Amino acid sequence: MSIRMKLLLSYAAMLVIPLISMILLSLLMVVFFRGDLQNMKGLYETTEQRFDRENTEHIIKEVSRSVKRQPELLLDRSYLEEITAELRDEDAGIAVRIGDAIIYESGSIEKASDLTAALPPYAKKDDYSLYPLMKVDNASYSLVQFDFSYRNNEQGTLFVISKVDPLTFYIRKYLPTLFIALICVLVLTHVLLTAYMSKKIIRPLRSLRDAARQIKEGNLDFQLQIGSKDEIGQLGIAFEEMRSRLQHSLQLQAQYEANRKELIASISHDLRTPLTAIQGYVDGIMDGVADTPEKSRKYMQTIAGKAEEMDHLIQELFLYSKLDLNRQPYHFERVKLLPLLEDWSEELQFELEKRGIAFDSDIRLDTDAVVMLDMDHFKRVLNNIIQNSVRYMDKPVPQIRFLAYSRAGKALLEITDNGIGIDPHALEHIFERFYRADESRNAHTGGSGLGLAIAKQIMEGHGGTIAATSRLTEGTVIKLSLPITIDEGMMDDEEGSAH
Incomplete structure (x- = not known):
């Protein structure tokens, strides 16, 4: 695989892997908090899960305190309309029940006719209860119940009902956790991909750098090992071939130098032998050792033979040199x-x-x-x-x-x-x-x-x-x-x- 393809795949992985990881992480969080993926209402089993709206909580607390002091306020329709107006922006409403009769309900609650019928019964005076999500007509509602005594211990209940979008609530509630998880996934992905690319690209480049340094220092007795077949691998193969040829060239040069020295020694030896004989016989003639015509003729014949031997050797050497240098013409x-x-x-x-x-x-x-x-x-x-x-x-x-x-x-x-x-x-x-x-x-x-x-x-x-x-x-x-x-x-x- 080429380096270009590796880089493209690594960049794509930096985008795809975090995205897939976030989806899986979100699903795992749902499973962790709920236990299944069919319904998200289990995410709101605690007070913090059911109500994450500060304005709604503040209104509920104010109403509960007012009702404790003046229970008659729950019969004041204008007061109830003011509370409804304040809760409308929060997509919430109220319902008031005296005994078993609903005496007031906000407009958003009236549209959900099955909602008031499913309201829980009176529990205990001054009791403040929070309930899991209720699902009515494919819509989810969070419910807060406040029980009080009214007129001669007549039972009364104030319900604050908020329509909840589970997905929006989930995102708002767990956005910090998801953001931190995303950062961790991105960091981990980049670290792993960087380590992988470092192994596949940077490490072979370092090997090439070290090999070039060894060649610079004159050390050619090593072998570059690069297993990849990408551009860097091809460069490594070419570099190793260059090193091998350079090493062979230097060895050949050393061999040529040794051969040259051997050639000079051989020529010197082969020429010295007849030359020494010639010099000895010439000295004999000059010193008068060859004092008869027969000896003189014998000495001269020996000198001529040695000279002919030298000439033959020189001719052979000259011919070989021309053949070795491809300078001897052939007449085919x-x-x-x-x-x-x-x-x-x-x-x-x-x-x-x-x-x-x-x-x-x-x-x-x-x-x-x-x-x-x-x-x-x-x-x-x-x-x-x-x-x-x-x-x-x-x-x-x-x-x-x-x-x-x-x-x-x-x-x-x-x-x-x-x-x-x-x-x-x-x-x-x-x-x-x-x-x-x-x-x-x-x-x-x-x-x-x-x-x-x-x-x-x-x-x-x-x-x-x-x-x-x-x-x-x-x-x-x-x-x-x-x-x-x-x-x-x-x-x-x-x-x-x-x-």
Whole structure:
């Protein structure tokens, strides 16, 4: 749910919840005071409930005192009319009963013919009684009865009858209570909704603020946890992704720095070895150690070999650097792979047999299998793999086998040897630059450490892959794959035949 919707719902709840709460509270108050909701007359069972009008109470008290002093006033119609006039504004009236006869009743009471018939009997002299609401003709009346003695103890009663609207009375009577309850409901609603919105909005914002502060202080080793899916949740996800990428970038930068230092150390070591040898032989010549033509020739040949070794290493390093920076241009051309591999196999077999290495090739490619190749770079890949295999031969009968076939639109090449194999721990690193399983870094066994790294860069530049499997002491298999394209010449021939 979006923040906008949450805010709209919270604002609506601030209006609806207090309204519903007030309605329920009012009904509960009715039930509390009455016990049911059918009739509200039970709200007036006490004096305060039946009469909440100060003017009416004052008039009743004045009349009762006057009647006690002069009972004859109740026979004075003009006096009774004055009392009726005063009570009319309060929607009340009076009735006077002498014995069993009603001698006077106000006009509002005369309209309610059933009201006087339901009046209670005489109780006791000077008795002042309050009665619950009377319901006559769908109207509610409150009743005050004042009993007195008249002329030779003749019984007389003054009734003050007020018409009451229960709802108006209820509101007037309990308005302070309802107002206080409304304030409490509003405060409680706002507190709860504010706490909810604080949890859903403010708390995630604080988490984002704390996370930004940690990043500012250079601490990226944490994880931002935001469970919501609203705008703040989306911001938190983007922030966490930014932190993760920044952390990865810094780790990568640190790795690059470590690789740079390792590269410098490797270059320094690999260049220092032949350079030290050259310097030693030059010193020998200068010191006269090579005092015969044969020694001088041997020293010069050694110096030339070491210089050639240095040149090869520099060329390999230069090529790898250009490949790594994507600055080495590729000159791709459409090449039929079958004749290319057949020619390369024949040349390789001739070279290996001179070194006493058995070579076997099995090429199962179609004649129309065409790939996009940079010929020079691809041959460098094959030669680097073969040189690596030859370098680590240890069997009495060294063997290299070459297999080529196609599958799923790719040309697959496998070069297998029966050399010393590669340790499983070292196998996953053989395509890294300057990595050698032989940590002695002997040039005769370890090579430059760039051959397979260069092969990997070239294969990736061709859209292919290179991988290795090996068993220690048994041998190694290098697997290459290249995407096969359709020979356009063959397509033209087929289209011509169709026409």
